[in-house]
Amino acid sequence: MLEYFFRRLLGAIPTIFIIILVSFFLIRLAPGGPFDFDKTLAPEIQANLNTKFHLDEPVYVQFGYYLKDILQGDFGPSFQYKNYTVTELIAQGFPVSVQLGLSAMALALLLGSAAGILAAYRQNSKFDYGVMTISMLGISVPNFVMAPILILIFAIVFSFLPAGGWNDGAFQNRILPIVTLALPQIAYIARISRGSMIEVLRSPFIRTAFSKGLPTFYILTRHALKPTLLPVISYMGPAIAGIITGSVVVEQIYGIPGLGRYFVQGALNRDYTLVMGVVVFYGVFIILLNLIVDLLYGWLDPQIRLQARKT
């Protein structure tokens, strides 16, 4: 198991290298640079800055410097947020994004799979149709539409939740962003687990379980739940990554100091080191999550577990 884990980590190195390579050159292809302000700087200052950050050297030399720094775990200083290193900014923003993302995911997993499983068990009932209709809405309404609607209803009309701001992570400030992030995930997970449950309920081993006279609730929870959740689990890896990295828009709307906001600001300001730092960080994070999902899969499915042990 441990050997498998490390082998997968080694395999991720080329992927991360390609991420660094592509994003490094892409951001430099974008017009403008980090020190283009409304008011042009004096040429000497501009030249000084460029020399300090190696921007006057050929791009491949810059890439060499960057790789060297990254290998030492140094993402460099931010071009925009003076006195901050990129590492510091990530350390500040990421925990906020993670808290939001994981809460949203936990909520989605709980509500989504419960709704999906019940809908499958009562297939073609009113409850089933209701869940499917609502989840269709949840999937098709984008979060930049959902967020203003929620703000309108809960912050302005009923005014019992703040419209935005972080307020050092106060509970009522978290509710709307978490719900906004969770809604589409609830919908997806409900659909996945419903389809999966329907398939599992038709399988011969469930018929065997019923033929043994076991109570229905027991069969659903002990016999059907694990295989039903397998596709949900494999969806979870990319979904958690997506919800944490993709909270860019939601963080912007609610004014939350998460990593997504730095990402957007960094890209707009051509803050090369900040964008690069966040991209590399996200890349590693997504790879790790997928690895965790694979390990979870092994834990759920005994057959995969054994194969992993053999290799």
Added chain:
Amino acid sequence: MSALLEANNISIDFATESGVVHAVRDANIELFEGEVLGVVGESGSGKTQLMLGMLKLLPENAVTTGEVIYSDKDLLTLNKLDINRIRSNEIAMIFQDPMSSLNPYLKVSRQLTETLILNQKIDKQTALKQAIEILEKVRIPDAARRVHDYPYQFSGGMRQRIMIAMALLRKPKVLIADEPTTALDVTVQAEILALLKSLRDEFALSIILITHDMSIVAGQCDRVVIMYAGQPVEMASLDELFYAPKHPYTQGLLAAAKSQSGLTDKLVSIPGHPPVNTGIQLGCAFYPRCEQRLDVCQRDMPVMTGSNTQQQACHLYER
């Protein structure tokens, strides 16, 4: 002698997107204590559906009518709790494909002991001990260790033994075996059948054996029901069925079986295909394929007639 299990006028209809399918039409079948009743028919003749219907195991789009009498109760009218008690302790069923009929995500130990613990309120330790004993009885080597394995760690034949063990562990009076050896190698098949036979005496089982293999019927059964298009067409003791088959379909099946086993040079088959079980059926379902058909067969549905030991639904034997 009254029957141990008796199904009267069972009809099973499936509501499908392309209309109603009549899987079983007005079937009567009875199982006497201690006997092995063979239920024979080709794929789609409704033999499995009939058994599943009797235990209320069919999906929700199936409608089962009629009555299933077991110890003075009609199983079809029982509530969930009572039917679960019957399934758990009285009538056990084993299925065709041992590969997919065991839960791949649960250890064999759990699958064996769960009914004992839940339905019969036996404590975990005792249940596990009984599970190991029964695995030894169905000749799983090294049972005490292997009981903690997962199903995929066993071969097909072993899995079917586990299925059988799972049924016997509940000490049922009736065992319904749905083509228990179809998915297995011929040699394994023989072992499983021999095992069933020895266990039958030891556990005082009455068995319904569903199969389409005439050689299994000859080796295992005391009495046989032949099904065609959702209906029993002939019911007879083993000897009468093999030496004096009456229904033309039975005769055709036997001729085909004989030719398949190499007793004749030519491969004999019944021409045509079984009918699609939709719509209203006026005459005999076998009419289009029958070589001895009469005019009346197309108009009137034949009813079961005959002696105590052999009955058939065929106009040839009506007076």
